[in-house]
Amino acid sequence: MRIHHAAIFVAVLFISAVAVVSTPPARSQQSEPQREICITIDDLPAASAQAMNGAEIFDMTTKLIATLTAQKVPAVGFVNENKLYYDLNDVQPRIAALRLWTDGGFELGNHTFSHMSLNNNPLSAWEEDVVRGESVTRLLDAQHKIKLRYFRHPFLDTGLDLETRRQAEMFLAQRGYRIAPVTMDAWDWMFSGPYAYARKNNDAALQQRIVTEYLAYTTTVFDYYEKLSRDLIGYEPRQILLLHGNWLEADHIGELFDLLRKRGYKFVTLERALDDQAYALPNTYVGPEGMGWIDQWAITQGKPPLHTPVFPQWVIDKAHEISAPREPVTPAKP
Numbered sequence: 138m139r140i141h142h143a144a145i146f147v148a149v150l151f152i153s154a155v156a157v158v159s160t161p162p163a164r165s166q167q168s169e170p171q172r173e174i175c176i177t178i179d180d181l182p183a184a185s186a187q188a189m190n191g192a193e194i195f196d197m198t199t200k201l202i203a204t205l206t207a208q209k210v211p212a213v214g215f216v217n218e219n220k221l222y223y224d225l226n227d228v229q230p231r232i233a234a235l236r237l238w239t240d241g242g243f244e245l246g247n248h249t250f251s252h253m254s255l256n257n258n259p260l261s262a263w264e265e266d267v268v269r270g271e272s273v274t275r276l277l278d279a280q281h282k283i284k285l286r287y288f289r290h291p292f293l294d295t296g297l298d299l300e301t302r303r304q305a306e307m308f309l310a311q312r313g314y315r316i317a318p319v320t321m322d323a324w325d326w327m328f329s330g331p332y333a334y335a336r337k338n339n340d341a342a343l344q345q346r347i348v349t350e351y352l353a354y355t356t357t358v359f360d361y362y363e364k365l366s367r368d369l370i371g372y373e374p375r376q377i378l379l380l381h382g383n384w385l386e387a388d389h390i391g392e393l394f395d396l397l398r399k400r401g402y403k404f405v406t407l408e409r410a411l412d413d414q415a416y417a418l419p420n421t422y423v424g425p426e427g428m429g430w431i432d433q434w435a436i437t438q439g440k441p442p443l444h445t446p447v448f449p450q451w452v453i454d455k456a457h458e459i460s461a462p463r464e465p466v467t468p469a470k471p
């Protein structure tokens with residue numbers, strides 16, 4: 138009997154061991170995201186607000202927000218209020234489009250009134266543009282008891298010299314702003330021109346080709362900057378992705394979210410992302426080229442990034458092709 142018991146005991150041990158080895162990790166453990174990312178959407182109410190009327194901007198915004206809401210993805214939108222006033226007969230639908238964001242539970246931040254670069258303008262003019270960009274946005278936030286608190290640098294231009302950079306930062310802090318850095322940027326604005334063109338012309342094949350290329354380039358950018366983060370600061374910070382208010386995102390942001398979820402990302406608020414200690418790292422980058430914060434940290438550390446992702450040339454060519462005048466301009470006769 139003793140042997141029999143022992144045998145059972147051994148058998149049970151063996152089975153337990155097999156069970157431990159062969160049982161896949163609990164599902165919650167397996168799909169638990171290790172990475173976090175915050176979604177930010179710039180140039181609201183619409184990046185190409187001059188080429189669209191208020192009704193179209195409203196439709197585009199409705200579609201974009203529907204996906205964010207359905208997928209429970211938090212996002213902060215950054216506004217250029219000058220885009221509300223391109224056509225004074227068309228102001229209301231543009232403000233209504235902005236209101237969709239705040240009514241949908243999304244916070245709006247300031248991106249200057251006229252998308253003004255800090256690098257190409259005097260600091261005083263730039264500061265005025267920041268203040269001018271607050272009026273409607275502040276009201277819309279306030280209607281939902283939110284205090285306007287986030288600022289995003291147009292073109293990611295943070296100043297040509299360190300004194301300007303620091304003075305701008307101090308100015309923003311004094312007005313109650315927190316700067317919203319960017320760590321991930323797949324240049325959706327460059328894809329969006331050709332995409333909108335294809336959409337308008339019902340060219341489904343070109344639309345699909347652009348979307349496929351956009352998502353592939355996004356993958357390349359994430360591969361690159363996740364690794365660069367680890368190499369530079371020893372871990373991957375809570376990333377902040379820069380997107381824009383355009384038809385490409387309105388139609389396809391859900392596919393982008395799928396791609397990010399497959400990489401293990403969980404979507405978090407900007408507040409949570411900024412809690413990451415990475416955003417307190419030394420950053421003394423200055424220069425004519427606006428760039429993301431991982432690049433800025435790298436340059437601050439004296440290790441300028443090498444072999445950065447190469448943007449697909451055909452998309453740039455397409456963007457130039459469609460923005461070029463259809464017929465050559467006849468030179469004036471002497």
Ligand SMILES: [Zn+2]
Binds near residue numbers: 180248292
């Ligand atoms: Zn912008």
